[in-house]
Amino acid sequence: MGEIRVSIERGEQLKAVLQFPFIKGIYLDEGAFSEEELLKYRGEIQNSGKWAGLRFRRIQRREDRGRSPKDWMEEAKNEEGFRHFLLRALDQVAMLQDFPDRKFSTCFDYTLYSYNQAAMEVWESLGAKEMCFPIEFRFQEDMAFSEWARSRRISTELLCYGHLPMMVSANCIEKTRNGCTRGNNVVSLQDRQNKSMPVRLYCKYCYNQIYNSDVLSLIGLEKEVERLGASSFRFDFTVESEKEILELFQGKPLKQFTRGHFHKGIE
Structure with missing residues (x-):
């Protein structure tokens, strides 16, 4: 089995995942934490013996304040700072x-389109050494993706748990409803089936992410997951x-969940 990784967006989540020795690496979400928090939590992760990674923002603008993804990469160039980066946009x-000649490692996330071989080969030509399985794939397509990656000596990461994004938007729900609060929190939308969809407000970079309920x-x-031969398995919190989180890793069954497209593909 491959390496277990997690991504987190809240301090209490870090407290939980640090308790499990089988978790080898932790991505901090760039948009969910201030730069001071990123540095603080990075130190805590590294002191625990795990590697600290940075999951970059989904939407990137020239006017974004603070460090850019390139600044974080520059810091890591000489084996300092974060050692792993999760790339999520073409700008990155x-x-x-x-x-x-970078000393850090990167993974091209599922948000970078790799639904066909031509797209995969473009990422390979742009330096992809590790790629996440596309969330649109069913199991048989995942198998083909895995075979292609192995033939190119590209590592693979499989998302095993997490709310899948339905929409990313620069139009802020909270700003439209109540005015800008810079709360950087989670609100919700109600769909036609009366299900509550989480909406993450990334106020640091002024965008929203709407997730599946x-x-x-x-x-x-x-058994199926093992057949894919992924290099790593990721849990997105x-x-x-x-x-x-504690209950999940202690084996408590989930009350409600989806298999995504793992058994049912898209048309």
Whole structure:
């Protein structure tokens, strides 16, 4: 089995995941924490013996305040700072080209389109050494993706748990409803089936992410997951509390979840 990784967006989530020795790496979400928090939590992760990674923002603008993804890469160039980066936008892939002899590692996330072989080959030509399985793939397509990656000696990361994004928006729900609060918190939308969809407000970079109401989980599909031969397995935590994370890793069954497209593809 491959390495277990998690991504987190809240301090209490870090407290939970640090308790499990089998978790080898932790991504901090760039948009969810202030730069002071990123540095503080990075130190805590590294002191625990795990590696600290940075999951970059989904939307990137020239007017964004603070450090850019390129600044974080520059810091890591000489084996300092974060050691792993999760790239989520084309701008970040472009920045990566300025570091041909980089000492840090990167993973191209599922938000970077890799639904067909032509797209995969583009990422390979732009320096992809590790790629996340596309969330649109069903199991048979994942198998083909895994075979292609192995033939190119590209590592793979499989998302095993997490709320899947339905929409990313620069039009802020909270600003429209109540005015800008810079709360950097989670609100919700009600769909036609009366289900509550979490909406994460990334006020640091002024965008929203609307998530599916049901969380993706591949827990219980260990035989199929193992056949994919992924190099690593990732758990994305967004709205989960410390207690919920502890219960998940302690084996408490989920009440409601989806398998995404793992068994049912898209047309």
